[in-house]
Amino acid sequence: MSSPDFSPVTVIGGGIAGATSAIALSRHGFPVTLIDEQPVAGGQIFRAPSPYARRVVPPNHEFSGGDTLRQKLAASSVDVRFSTRVWGVSPTLTLDLLGPDGIDQLPAATLVVANGATERFLPFQGWTTPRIIGLAGASILMRNGGTLPGQSVVVAGSGPLLFSVAHQVLELGGRVVAIVDAGHRSDWLRLGAMLSLDPARLTQATSWMLRLRKAGIPIHHRAHISEAQETEAGLLLTVTEMDHPERRHLYAADAAACGYGLKPSTLITRTAGVHHRYDPIGGYLEPVTDNAGRTSRPDLYVTGDAAGVRGMAVARLRGLITAHAIAHDRGVISTETYETLTRTPLRQRRRLEAVSRRMLPLMNAGSAIPAHLQDDTIVCRCERVKAATLRSAIQAGAEDLNQLKAWTRCGMGPCQGRMCEDSARGLLAAACGKTPEEAGSFTARMPFFPLPLTAVTGDFTYSDIPLPKAAPL
Amino acid sequence: MGNKMPPVTFTFLNNTVEGVEGEPVAAALRRAGITELGRSGVDGTPRGAFCFMGSCQECRVRIDGAVAYACKAPVLPNMTVTPYVQS
Numbered sequence: 001m002s003s004p005d006f007s008p009v010t011v012i013g014g015g016i017a018g019a020t021s022a023i024a025l026s027r028h029g030f031p032v033t034l035i036d037e038q039p040v041a042g043g044q045i046f047r048a049p050s051p052y053a054r055r056v057v058p059p060n061h062e063f064s065g066g067d068t069l070r071q072k073l074a075a076s077s078v079d080v081r082f083s084t085r086v087w088g089v090s091p092t093l094t095l096d097l098l099g100p101d102g103i104d105q106l107p108a109a110t111l112v113v114a115n116g117a118t119e120r121f122l123p124f125q126g127w128t129t130p131r132i133i134g135l136a137g138a139s140i141l142m143r144n145g146g147t148l149p150g151q152s153v154v155v156a157g158s159g160p161l162l163f164s165v166a167h168q169v170l171e172l173g174g175r176v177v178a179i180v181d182a183g184h185r186s187d188w189l190r191l192g193a194m195l196s197l198d199p200a201r202l203t204q205a206t207s208w209m210l211r212l213r214k215a216g217i218p219i220h221h222r223a224h225i226s227e228a229q230e231t232e233a234g235l236l237l238t239v240t241e242m243d244h245p246e247r248r249h250l251y252a253a254d255a256a257a258c259g260y261g262l263k264p265s266t267l268i269t270r271t272a273g274v275h276h277r278y279d280p281i282g283g284y285l286e287p288v289t290d291n292a293g294r295t296s297r298p299d300l301y302v303t304g305d306a307a308g309v310r311g312m313a314v315a316r317l318r319g320l321i322t323a324h325a326i327a328h329d330r331g332v333i334s335t336e337t338y339e340t341l342t343r344t345p346l347r348q349r350r351r352l353e354a355v356s357r358r359m360l361p362l363m364n365a366g367s368a369i370p371a372h373l374q375d376d377t378i379v380c381r382c383e384r385v386k387a388a389t390l391r392s393a394i395q396a397g398a399e400d401l402n403q404l405k406a407w408t409r410c411g412m413g414p415c416q417g418r419m420c421e422d423s424a425r426g427l428l429a430a431a432c433g434k435t436p437e438e439a440g441s442f443t444a445r446m447p448f449f450p451l452p453l454t455a456v457t458g459d460f461t462y463s464d465i466p467l468p469k470a471a472p473l
Numbered sequence: 474m475g476n477k478m479p480p481v482t483f484t485f486l487n488n489t490v491e492g493v494e495g496e497p498v499a500a501a502l503r504r505a506g507i508t509e510l511g512r513s514g515v516d517g518t519p520r521g522a523f524c525f526m527g528s529c530q531e532c533r534v535r536i537d538g539a540v541a542y543a544c545k546a547p548v549l550p551n552m553t554v555t556p557y558v559q560s
Contacts, residue, residue, distance in 0.1 A: 037527065038545075044526065050493070050495060050496035050497060050500065051478055051493045051494065051495040051496055052492070052493040052496040052500065052501075053496070055493075085527075118524075118526070118528055119524065119526075121524075128513070128518060128519075128520065129519065130508035130509050130510070130519050130520060130521025130522070130523075131508055131521075132523070133521075133522065133523055133524075133525065134523055134524045134525065134529075136524070136525070136526065137522070137523060137524050137525030137526065137544075138525075140525040140526060140544075141499075141500060141503070141522075141525055145496060145497055145499075145500035146496075146500070147500040147501075147503050147504050148503075149503070255508075381520075381523075381529070381531065382515075382530070383515055384513060384515040384516045384518075413530075414530035414533075415528060415529050415530045415531075418524075418528045418529065419523075419524070419528070419529055449527070449528075449530070450530065452539075452540055454539075
């Protein structure tokens with residue numbers, strides 16, 4: 001064992017994986033800095049409830065789990081930088097930050113990326129109306145904001161979040177008009193059969209399903225919202241069956257929540273240049289990692305859902321395993337100690353991951369939707385680029401996603417392609433007969449989100465510009 | 474629970490909106506029935522909070538003049554919220 005290297009570790013993301021990893025790293029003796037964009041730790045699942053939500057949302061597992069995590073973090077020696085977003089990363093892993101005091105740079109000797117997952121969205125006619133929100137967004141609004149998207153809600157998309165969101169609507173006293181799932185009922189039954197491996201998920205799923213059934217909520221499988229129309233009273237939604245497009249169902253609701261599963265957030269890892277692969281089952285790009293989160297760069301680790309979506313329980317175990325791996329790689333603990341420390345978490349993780357992997361096809365059940373978008377459907381929300389515009393560009397020879405972007409502005413708006421990348425890729429792949437992987441991805445660009453010019457200039461004013469005296473004539 | 478912070482008010486355009494100090498602006502606005510936070514700079518159609526996690530950029534508003542995300546920015550007493558106009 002060479003002499004231990006206690007150089008500092010920077011963790012991006014204060015969710016379950018990042019916070020768990022940061023705490024474990026600090027226990028190994030590393031100076032740890034944790035960066036998170038929210039004002040307190042918890043990530044999306046353990047997001048702290050708002051002062052209003054604390055009044056109206058019944059205490060639940062996510063609140064108590066989040067509070068425990070936040071207490072542990074506060075009691076640790078981890079240096080936390082909240083309300084701070086990473087907007088860039090250099091090839092040498094210097095991070096560009098925007099925090100409460102403006103912009104800053106932080107060189108990271110070792111970087112742990114734990115920035116989680118983002119939601120995948122697929123378009124339909126009329127989906128830009130403000131009455132339609134993301135499915136994960138609806139969960140954040142309700143669980144962490146205590147606020148219903150509307151009194152009556154259609155819950156649509158794919159993956160387990162459908163049933164969680166439907167349950168949350170009921171819990172806040174709202175009405176779930178219908179649940180519209182792109183997945184096959186048989187896939188859910190197969191998943192259900194595996195849930196004995198994950199008793200916590202089994203208990204939760206059973207209580208949700210019993211309550212939804214008791215409420216008599218219609219559930220459509222292999223179906224999607226194909227159109228939303230604004231009416232005087234709210235929304236009129238057309239639900240189309242994917243295998244029988246002539247079968248349609250109409251629902252009136254105040255709002256709809258719609259999302260098609262989660263995908264890893266890869267802007268930071270792609271910009272840092274680690275190897276990525278396209279996971280055809282998850283339908284997303286993910287960094288290539290080993291079972292401890294090591295990447296193609298020895299100074300960069302990825303942990304939690306950012307390394308592939310596996311859910312909350314796995315994220316905690318991954319965070320822990322990554323911390324032990326760094327301690328091992330830096331010569332702080334021996335191989336024997338590493339194996340002892342990780343034996344149980346790795347075993348638990350294998351069991352839970354068997355269930356998580358079953359969820360990937362359910363989350364990606366909408367993958368065929370982009371190929372069949374109607375021509376006048378808006379694909380890129382920011383630039384309002386329609387499917388027809390993309391199809392003409394493809395006919396004119398746009399063969400990969402970046403070419404399509406350059407020709408049509410699809411993905412060039414302020415969200416930087418986060419909302420349209422999956423649907424543009426699916427449409428392009430179908431139109432060219434390519435695989436989604438061949439269709440490519442939008443090149444990751446800095447800044448990762450729009451930066452206010454005032455943040456860049458700070459207190460600097462025009463009069464601060466040193467003007468040299470004019471040379472004598 | 475047991476948290477008895479009195480409601481505060483702020484304005485959005487011509488509306489006086491009630492909220493709890495510290496909660497996200499978009500949540501308080503939605504309870505007041507306000508979902509449209511601005512207009513698309515491209516086709517002028519309404520836009521509102523969509524992803525609620527700081528990715529989509531559609532909930533951008535101005536709070537006392539400064540650009541902010543309505544899904545994240547906390548409600549403060551007497552603040553003035555206006556749409557962010559894309560140029």
